Structures are given as structure tokens and as C-alpha cells.
Amino acid sequence: MDLYEALEKRRTIRDFSDKEVPDEVLRKILAAAFKAPTNDHLRQLEFVVVRDKARIAAILSPLAGNIEGFTRKNVEALAGVMDKDEYAMFTDAMPKQQKMLAQSGCLILPFFFHTGCPLLKPDNLSSLNYFASAWAAIENILLAATAEGLACALHIPIEQEAEHVKSLVAAPPHYEFPCFLAIGYAALGAHICKQKDIRVEDRIHHNRW
Numbered sequence: 001m002d003l004y005e006a007l008e009k010r011r012t013i014r015d016f017s018d019k020e021v022p023d024e025v026l027r028k029i030l031a032a033a034f035k036a037p038t039n040d041h042l043r044q045l046e047f048v049v050v051r052d053k054a055r056i057a058a059i060l061s062p063l064a065g066n067i068e069g070f071t072r073k074n075v076e077a078l079a080g081v082m083d084k085d086e087y088a089m090f091t092d093a094m095p096k097q098q099k100m101l102a103q104s105g106c107l108i109l110p111f112f113f114h115t116g117c118p119l120l121k122p123d124n125l126s127s128l129n130y131f132a133s134a135w136a137a138i139e140n141i142l143l144a145a146t147a148e149g150l151a152c153a154l155h156i157p158i159e160q161e162a163e164h165v166k167s168l169v170a171a172p173p174h175y176e177f178p179c180f181l182a183i184g185y186a187a188l189g190a191h192i193c194k195q196k197d198i199r200v201e202d203r204i205h206h207n208r209w
């Protein structure tokens with residue numbers, strides 16, 4: 001699959017089959033992370049791969065309560081303020097957050113080295129360089145997974161979820177957890193949210209905005 005085809009085909013899928021992702025394919029996909037640009041040339045990324053169902057359940061255990069609380073508080077209020085495609089995505093995604101991460105049986109927990117000021121209290125834009133590099137690497141993973149015929153879903157940790165993960169996997173100090181990542185084969189008839197139509201010409205400005 002060429003790069004442009006992978007860009008077109010990469011979509012967030014939140015419904016997985018239970019077909020197992022072979023180890024060698026997973027290795028190839030995760031290797032793509034180390035080809036992304038990196039702020040300090042060091043690519044200090046680590047991945048914890050969890051396939052054991054009970055272990056996955058323990059890692060995801062805080063999600064149900066957190067999502068339920070968030071959904072109850074926010075979903076109706078958001079209907080009035082969100083774009084309609086955004087709202088459709090949101091209402092499909094919210095109830096699936098925990099299930100989608102468990103369903104493929106291949107949960108990836110990425111970690112990136114971060115030092116200097118606390119991640120959530122950056123001094124300036126470059127304090128976020130480690131974080132930005134981690135996301136460049138995650139995008140490479142998503143594209144590589146697509147090229148391998150696989151689907152991905154991600155969830156940004158909320159509330160105590162990141163600390164829970166770090167402590168369960170015994171992550172060393174200075175390593176941050178940007179997102180939960182499920183990789184797997186899409187379920188038959190998996191829902192794909194409508195992607196917002198963008199006219200690229202409208203977004204490119206010549207010489208000034």
C-alpha cells in the first residue's frame with residue numbers, strides 16, 4: 001500500500017474482531033514509531049504490549065466509571081454546541097471507550113521520556129517537544145497498522161487513568177503515558193464515523209491569511 005493510500009484508509013475503528021494480531025506484524029508496526037521525527041534525536045519511546053484479557057481488564061478498570069461520569073455530565077450539553085459530525089462521532093465513541101480497547105486483545109501502552117518542567121505545566125512551547133515527538137510516532141504506528149490491513153482506536157487517559165497505568169506496569173520515572181492504543185482487525189460491519197469534508201483549497205493561504 002502506498003503512503004497516500006494508507007493516509008486515505010487510516011480511520012479510527014472502535015469495533016474489533018477477536019482475530020489475533022501476529023507478533024511479527026505488531027513488531028513491524030511498532031518499528032514505524034522509531035522512524036518518526038524526534039525532538040532530541042533519541043527516540044526515547046517504550047511500548048508495553050498487553051494481550052492477556054485479565055491483565056487488559058485490570059488496566060482498563062478505571063475507564064467505565066470515568067466515562068460514565070463524563071458522559072452523564074457533558075453529552076447533552078455538547079449537542080447544542082458541537083458541529084453535527086463531531087457530535088455524531090462523540091456519541092458513537094463515548095460508550096465504546098472501554099470495550100474498544102479490550103476487544104482486539106492487543107492493547108498497546110506507549111511511553112515517552114519527558115524531562116524539564118511537568119508535562120501539564122509547560123514553561124513554553126518547546127517544553128512540549130517530547131510530547132509532540134510521541135504523537136508523531138503514534139501517527140506512524142496508525143499508518144503502518146493501516147498498511148498491514150489493521151485497525152486502531154485510541155483513548156486519551158482522563159482522571160487517574162494515566163497514573164493507574166504507570167503504576168500497574170511499573171513505568172520508570174520520567175516516562176509519560178500519552179494514550180491507550182488498541183490494534184486489531186476490524187469487526188465485520190465496524191462503524192466508521194463520517195470524516196469531516198475539508199476543501200483543502202480553502203485552508204491554504206498564499207502570502208497572508
Ligand SMILES: Cc1cc2nc3c(=O)[nH]c(=O)nc-3n(C[C@H](O)[C@H](O)[C@H](O)COP(=O)(O)O)c2cc1C
Pocket residue numbers: 010011012013014089093097153154155156193195
Ligand atoms: C489527539 C487525539 C485524541 C483522541 N482521543 C480519542 C479518545 O479519547 N477516544 C476516541 O475514541 N478517539 C479519540 N481520538 C480519535 C478521533 O476521535 C478521530 O481521529 C477523529 O474522530 C477523526 O476520525 P478518523 O480518525 O477516523 O479520521 C483521538 C484522536 C487524536 C488525534
